[in-house]
Amino acid sequence: MGDVRVGSVWQYPVKSMQGREVDEIRIGPAGVAGDRAYGFVDVETGKLASAKRPRRFGPLLDCHARFLTPPTGDGDSPPIEVTLPDGAVVRTDTDGGAELTKRVNELLGREMQLISTAPEGIALDELIPQIDGLGENALEAMQTEPDSHGDSFIPIPAAMAAPGTLLDLAAMHVLATSTLNRMADAHPDGDWNVRRMRPNILIDDTAEPCDENDWLGCDLHIGEEVVVHIVGPTPRCVMTTLAQPGLPKDSNVLKTVAQVNMREMGALGQFPCAGSYAEVVSPGVVRRGDPIRFERVEPRKGALAATIDMMTAALSSGNQ
Template identity: 40%
Template sequence: MAVTALYRYPVKSMLGERLERCRIDERGVPGDRAYALVDVETGTVATAKVPRRWGALLGFSARCVGEPNGEPPPVEITFPDGSVHHSDDEDIDAALSAAIGREVRLTATPPEGAAFEEVWPDIDGLAPEAVIAGTRVRDEDTGEPVSRFDLAAMAPQPAFFDLAVLHVITTATLRRLRELAPGATFDERRYRPNVVLDGGAADGGADFVENGWVGREIAFAGGATATVSIPTMRCVMTTLAQGDLPRDPDTLRIVAKHNRVEIPGLGTWACAGAYADVTSPGELAVGAPYQVR
């Protein structure tokens, strides 16, 4: 079993960059979610989890300029029109605001009480009804409820992660989803993982192998270890058009139909992949072996 892909997303909700190797530590992949846009009007951290307001972010891509060394690295941002801007440009906020159609500021420092919003599309089984009702702050024009959550609930703070520092998904899970709906576009990029792992047969042929990894340790050949904390709850963002991938609601509907997972204390959620905490720093490389123990 080996690492098949590595990804970093320097600006939250923008397309990221594929890596051949990287180092991970207690804060995840250096440079990952180093920046985010903050809505000037509301103070909310922008995320494509609310597509009508922020889905356009997936038309941008970002990459680190040089390797991060502990500080937020300079980032190059390619806009939907192909123009290239940089995080340290004096007019970057104005350029982003004009392109998105809403006043924003690019920041590497989460605001105090940082939170994000998430819309709940009309798909059965995404999340517990009690959670949706208890976090609901408004409705979209479509009637879809919108919830508000604190950022980085399971990560060292301050940070721009939704929940945890490392997101892992296996080729086995993606393969199973394609078997369940051959006409849907189950591309790994939709799920915005940091690490894609080849695996499946060694895990007993389970449909969604990461479900059984909670509490177990992933040991990478480069010395890094990560302990799996919970399955990854999926959201509307996986369905959106991004890069060369079309909009495809089935990529979420099938997960909600076939892999609802009971998460202790949190209820039952539609899941694919897993979150993990980095327990020992080290190197990751595409093609390098790993073990789950």
């Protein structure tokens, strides 16, 4: 494979808020240091707030968060600064997040609790979008009855393959520029800014475009010390379609992903996918411009594969 490099690296201090492109990120055994280090819990429901339920929590996407000092992955996460949609800037280093929580309560019109560790068993709601071409999968058997807006949701346990975190599923998410370009070719009127997909690492394979579907079972050697193993495709959700600062709402984004790249995830069925989930083999620092080398290895049955097996077994048991 030719000249493939790290195009950009991203931090997302608060779940469902805007992230920030940075010069480098530190990769620990459990993933990117500081990734979704903070989040909010809906006090009424006990659910983790996610823009995957856009009518209730979508305004979080209009907020920008950054760390006041770089996270190291050791001990508590550093305090953050959040810029709210009205331009107000709130920091958590003086009051432990009390003012930020107050402002988020006002923004969402709900009582929220700021957290930095994931309570055991916490879940989030994911909207089932009414978009042609998405197909069906086994998770739809878990959907709720439609609410007053006609929206149905799938309750998803948080961070099933990254226990103790506020991540959606796996430890890391990487994405290739060639994948975005394929989507843009299929939907040229769309804005395929990387911020729609929210990866930790954007892999620049412009010089020699790759097929990201071929990465499954590969180790990616990044820079001088980091090695991550590609364990599965990244299923996409309604968040890719939502309006956010500088990006319009576009339901055709998810429809296009479904047209271009439906992938099997075991017995769970098919999902529209763009990007790849990865697990950490060797930790270290990843910097913009670092070279990437691919190595085909024996597939490692990591946390994501085990999670898919567990979910498949649970669904099969429930349908008997």
